[in-house]
Amino acid sequence: MNAPVTTELPVIVIGAGPTGLAAAAHLLEHGVEPLVLEAGPAAGAAVREWSHVRLFSTWGEVVDPAAERLLTPTGWTRPDPATYPSGGDWADRYLRPLADALGDRVRTGAEVAGVSRAGRDRIVDAGRATQPFVVHVSYADGREERLSARAVIDASGTWTTPGPAGGSGLAALGERAAADRVTYRVPDLKDPAVRARYAGRRTAVIGSGASAFTALAHLADLAQADDGTGTKAVWILRRGMSGSTFGGGEADQLPARGALGLAARAAVDQGYADAVTGFRTEAIESHAGQLVLVAEDGRRLDPVDEVIVLTGFRPDLSFLSEIRLGLDERLQAPVGLAPLIDPNQHSCGTVYPHGHRELSHPEQGIYLVGMKSYGRAPTFLAMTGYEQVRSVAAAIAGDLEAADRVELTLPETGVCGGAGLFDAPEADRSGGGCCAPAPQLVQLGAPATVAVGATAAEEAPVGGCCGA
Numbered sequence: 082m083n084a085p086v087t088t089e090l091p092v093i094v095i096g097a098g099p100t101g102l103a104a105a106a107h108l109l110e111h112g113v114e115p116l117v118l119e120a121g122p123a124a125g126a127a128v129r130e131w132s133h134v135r136l137f138s139t140w141g142e143v144v145d146p147a148a149e150r151l152l153t154p155t156g157w158t159r160p161d162p163a164t165y166p167s168g169g170d171w172a173d174r175y176l177r178p179l180a181d182a183l184g185d186r187v188r189t190g191a192e193v194a195g196v197s198r199a200g201r202d203r204i205v206d207a208g209r210a211t212q213p214f215v216v217h218v219s220y221a222d223g224r225e226e227r228l229s230a231r232a233v234i235d236a237s238g239t240w241t242t243p244g245p246a247g248g249s250g251l252a253a254l255g256e257r258a259a260a261d262r263v264t265y266r267v268p269d270l271k272d273p274a275v276r277a278r279y280a281g282r283r284t285a286v287i288g289s290g291a292s293a294f295t296a297l298a299h300l301a302d303l304a305q306a307d308d309g310t311g312t313k314a315v316w317i318l319r320r321g322m323s324g325s326t327f328g329g330g331e332a333d334q335l336p337a338r339g340a341l342g343l344a345a346r347a348a349v350d351q352g353y354a355d356a357v358t359g360f361r362t363e364a365i366e367s368h369a370g371q372l373v374l375v376a377e378d379g380r381r382l383d384p385v386d387e388v389i390v391l392t393g394f395r396p397d398l399s400f401l402s403e404i405r406l407g408l409d410e411r412l413q414a415p416v417g418l419a420p421l422i423d424p425n426q427h428s429c430g431t432v433y434p435h436g437h438r439e440l441s442h443p444e445q446g447i448y449l450v451g452m453k454s455y456g457r458a459p460t461f462l463a464m465t466g467y468e469q470v471r472s473v474a475a476a477i478a479g480d481l482e483a484a485d486r487v488e489l490t491l492p493e494t495g496v497c498g499g500a501g502l503f504d505a506p507e508a509d510r511s512g513g514g515c516c517a518p519a520p521q522l523v524q525l526g527a528p529a530t531v532a533v534g535a536t537a538a539e540e541a542p543v544g545g546c547c548g549a
Contacts, residue, residue, distance in 0.1 A: 087213045091116040092477055093230040095193050095216075097124040099171070100451030100466035101236035102179045103145035105186060107471050110147050111478035116228070117183065118218060120192035120237075124180035125172035127240035132169030133269040134295060137341060138463060139165055145467040148179050155182055190221030196233055196447070197403035210445060232446040232477050234470065235401070239394035239452050246287050246390045248319055248361025248377055255365040259372055263365070263388045267296050270303050279303060279387060281311040285374060286354075287362065288391030289318050290459050294341035296389050301348035314354035315385060316345075317374065319361050357382065396453045405444040414456030415440050415449060422458040436472025436487040448473045464489065 092108055094101045097119035105115035119126060136143060141162030149159060157178050160166065166174070180187045195217040201209050214230040243265035247253040256263060270276045280303060286296050297314055304312035348354040360382070364375040371384035396413050398406070409419030417439035420426070440448050448454075450473060451466035468489040475484035 087231040090231040092232045096237040104470035106147040107474035117187040118191040125176035236451045244392035282386035284387040285385045287317040292391040294345040297348045298344035301353035304353045316356040412456035434487040437476035
């Protein structure tokens with residue numbers, strides 16, 4: 082019996098975000114028909130949820146070349162490549178026009194519930210490689226459908242699965258019970274209702290990356306506003322202070338990314354935030370209308386009114402349970418990519434060039450790309466995803482010469498060399514390690530030169546979020 086001709090089937094792309102739409106554009110250039118399935122109501126649905134945050138990458142770094150070639154005949158022109166878009170700008174001025182150009186190749190309200198091989202569950206070997214992929218789709222109107230595909234590109238991202246407050250990777254005790262006062266996103270303080278939630282109140286910010294820097298800068302801005310008197314942030318860090326705590330600063334080759342760390346430092350130096358180091362949250366207790374954070378060793382912080390948890394994201398692998406993936410046991414990233422991005426080994430933003438080979442799995446024909454390809458690693462940039470899908474699309478089309486020609490060089494953070502994720506060895510700890518007898522409130526000396534007032538916050542590109 083002859084094997085079915087799967088090359089006549091489309092390539093299904095999961096997710097109509099920046100990387101997924103770029104994948105569709107690259108596939109079309111190779112004469113391969115894509116079908117993009119987006120769970121949200123519109124393309125870029127996840128990006129729209131952080132529309133108020135400004136990217137730390139410029140327009141010149143967040144527009145995919147193949148997507149631009151698809152858009153240009155429609156009369157679209159790229160915004161000034163030297164300027165910084167917000168998430169809303171990115172969605173409205175790039176992602177929506179790109180989805181429109183792809184037309185009915187993009188389906189919204191289409192959530193992927195499962196991926197497998199036709200007639201083969203995860204266990205079955207016989208004839209597996211000759212069968213097309215089958216993708217189970219649940220639509221917003223209640224319909225269900227099974228679609229066949231020659232290959233699957235999962236660009237669904239990690240936005241829907243943020244990390245918890247708990248230092249062990251599990252939700253802290255009481256975290257779910259306090260859900261009405263815990264958020265896992267950078268709040269939009271220009272929204273009057275959201276602004277009233279944080280104005281004049283004490284807020285714990287848990288996390289040490291770009292999103293935490295952004296939240297601290299925004300809360301410092303609020304504290305200086307007429308309606309924000311008394312606003313205070315408590316910055317919770319699981320590690321002690323080190324030279325890399327505030328990122329690369331002026332040494333960062335992405336200046337706006339460096340400015341994020343400087344803005345966070347300014348928030349602490351100017352007294353709008355206290356930094357508590359070496360604190361791994363075990364529980365969140367409710368007391369008299371406020372929340373008390375308790376560390377794994379029993380230490381307790383003063384009560385807060387709100388908690389912002391920005392501890393990174395993790396991939397949702399539930400709908401891929403019938404697919405044979407090769408994932409690193411720590412990062413949940415493809416095994417070929419994981420050593421290049423493992424923050425246990427380095428904290429540098431530079432990632433060696435990689436493409437379809439590093440992204441491949443034991444199940445041939447499926448690729449995790451974009452933010453999801455990084456698993457739990459935090460250093461993803463949009464331009465990384467664009468280069469990934471350029472290589473993957475070429476490989477699917479059979480052009481291995483183009484697929485292997487991966488030449489992307491990413492900008493450095495300016496902070497490299499084995500910072501790792503956990504606390505430094507005990508002899509090297511400073512500023513309060515996890516075994517310190519009490520939480521340390523850190524004062525950082527001379528104020529940083531980056532202003533965090535209302536004007537600076539509005540004009541300077543001091544935001545950052547997933548995939549930017």
